[in-house]
Amino acid sequence: MEEAALIRAAQAGDDSAFEELVHLHDQNVLRLSLNLLRSPEDAYDVYQEAFLRVYRNLDQFRFDCSFQTWLYRIVSNLCLDQLRKRKVRREEQSHTAEGAGGWDRFDGLAEERAEGDPQRRLLSLQLRDRIEGALAGLTPRERLVFELRHYQGLRLRAIGDQLGTTEEAAKNCLFRATGKMRAALGDFL
Amino acid sequence: MNCEQAKSLIPLFLYGELLFDEEEAVETHLESCAGCRSEVVRQTIWHRALDRAALTPPAALLAGCRQELMARIRQEPRTGGKRASVWRRLAGWWNPGGIPRWVWQPAAAAVLLAIGFGSSRLLIPGSYRATEAERVESRVRYIEPEDSGRVQLVVEETRQRVLNGRLDEEPIRRLLLAAVRDPSDPGVRVESINALGRDSNTREVRQALLNALRQDPNAGVRLKAIEGLKPYAEEPETRRTLTEVLLNDDNPGVRTQAVDLLMRRREPDVVGVLQQLLQKEDNGYIRMRSRQALRAMNASEGTF
Ligand SMILES: [Zn+2]
Numbered sequence: 001m002e003e004a005a006l007i008r009a010a011q012a013g014d015d016s017a018f019e020e021l022v023h024l025h026d027q028n029v030l031r032l033s034l035n036l037l038r039s040p041e042d043a044y045d046v047y048q049e050a051f052l053r054v055y056r057n058l059d060q061f062r063f064d065c066s067f068q069t070w071l072y073r074i075v076s077n078l079c080l081d082q083l084r085k086r087k088v089r090r091e092e093q094s095h096t097a098e099g100a101g102g103w104d105r106f107d108g109l110a111e112e113r114a115e116g117d118p119q120r121r122l123l124s125l126q127l128r129d130r131i132e133g134a135l136a137g138l139t140p141r142e143r144l145v146f147e148l149r150h151y152q153g154l155r156l157r158a159i160g161d162q163l164g165t166t167e168e169a170a171k172n173c174l175f176r177a178t179g180k181m182r183a184a185l186g187d188f189l
Numbered sequence: 190m191n192c193e194q195a196k197s198l199i200p201l202f203l204y205g206e207l208l209f210d211e212e213e214a215v216e217t218h219l220e221s222c223a224g225c226r227s228e229v230v231r232q233t234i235w236h237r238a239l240d241r242a243a244l245t246p247p248a249a250l251l252a253g254c255r256q257e258l259m260a261r262i263r264q265e266p267r268t269g270g271k272r273a274s275v276w277r278r279l280a281g282w283w284n285p286g287g288i289p290r291w292v293w294q295p296a297a298a299a300v301l302l303a304i305g306f307g308s309s310r311l312l313i314p315g316s317y318r319a320t321e322a323e324r325v326e327s328r329v330r331y332i333e334p335e336d337s338g339r340v341q342l343v344v345e346e347t348r349q350r351v352l353n354g355r356l357d358e359e360p361i362r363r364l365l366l367a368a369v370r371d372p373s374d375p376g377v378r379v380e381s382i383n384a385l386g387r388d389s390n391t392r393e394v395r396q397a398l399l400n401a402l403r404q405d406p407n408a409g410v411r412l413k414a415i416e417g418l419k420p421y422a423e424e425p426e427t428r429r430t431l432t433e434v435l436l437n438d439d440n441p442g443v444r445t446q447a448v449d450l451l452m453r454r455r456e457p458d459v460v461g462v463l464q465q466l467l468q469k470e471d472n473g474y475i476r477m478r479s480r481q482a483l484r485a486m487n488a489s490e491g492t493f
Binding site: 015031034 | 241246254255258259262
């Protein structure tokens with residue numbers, strides 16, 4: 001079934017159509033939230049909450065934007081909330097052991113291409129630490145825009161749509177994000 | 190454009206997000222400036238480094254997410270009367286009248302009620318293996334309404350876990366071979382046939398494909414089975430089964446695939462079959478293929 005047909009069937013109460021609809025998009029949703037939040041548990045929660053919201057509000061989807069835009073808007077907002085909450089928490093706890101150990105749990109998650117060559121592996125671990133640090137230095141909004149553009153390959157115009165802002169504002173946001181990333185990684189690469 | 194201006198635009202240039210004129214200006218500058226060209230190279234390198242830092246969600250995480258989502262959705266209150274009530278749906282499932290007999294067998298008619306997941310949250314401590322934690326799914330096997338308005342359910346609880354492995358690994362193959370015969374879910378049968386078909390060079394797997402082609406009530410499953418049998422189109426048993434299918438399958442799509450595969454090798458043994466087929470076949474394509482084949486073999490279209 002085509003996406004539009006699936007949406008209509010799901011709106012009419014067909015749960016298996018809803019499930020199929022979820023399967024069209026959920027890998028991207030999970031990838032987006034995992035990469036933004038760098039935590040499988042949080043990504044898991046965002047996945048559940050996002051699709052439950054979709055399920056509850058599907059009646060209100062009127063096809064005036066693409067389903068993906070609608071879905072990503074929901075996911076983006078949930079991720080932004082989560083990132084903001086974390087930022088507040090981190091500021092309150094005044095920089096405890098954040099960052100350093102964070103990557104260890106991802107050893108099984110991230111693709112490990114350097115495996116087998118200890119020197120390259122070490123370099124790639126250091127690099128990941130640096131990248132993680134650089135990403136953590138972005139504001140939640142910059143982080144989201146950077147993720148959507150760099151990793152999800154969305155055009156700035158679409159990102160603007162999704163965040164309820166202009167292409168120009170998204171562009172400025174990406175510009176600041178890449179500037180900070182470059183400053184953080186510059187001497188390493 | 191000077192170097193400072195060019196450098197400030199390179200990040201957006203690399204994402205293809207500059208305005209047309211800006212892009213032109215940057216390109217012109219790059220042609221004549223080695224310094225800025227090497228900056229482009231440098232930034233391209235860290236793009237690639239960033240790419241490598243991307244996380245890929247493990248299959249187990251996705252499977253866990255999907256499973257819990259559907260369980261939660263089944264517990265959602267239905268809105269506005271648009272969505273059929275769970276109970277009405279259960280009643281529908283319960284009535285064996287409308288369900289073909291083959292489904293109505295001991296292992297079948299699993300109902301979509303999932304209650305009380307053991308651990309609703311998936312934790313991934315050290316590594317990804319931990320996500321293989323078992324989950325409990327509850328399926329209703331028997332429903333008996335009581336006069337008081339209450340209802341008695343017999344629930345079967347199954348543990349679920351995620352397995353990941355190659356097709357030639359024994360447990361994986363064994364499970365797939367069993368899934369091919371799972372009467373409750375044609376979707377699972379299609380996927381298992383599909384997976385098995387990719388590595389069909391054991392006798393056991395081929396037999397499973399032949400059985401599915403002969404017996405599966407779902408045309409999608411039968412089509413997948415034909416696909417998996419393609420490399421073995423010349424074996425006598427495959428040809429026998431294809432002949433059978435050609436004469437008896439009620440789905441024209443399946444018959445079309447069968448005739449095509451069978452006609453890859455035109456042998457005298459199919460003449461009788463094709464003549465018989467022409468007597469009863471009403472699908473134009475299949476009739477045409479049969480006639481072509483008969484003509485190529487210098488055989489007549491009639492049975493006499
Ligand atoms: Zn220059």
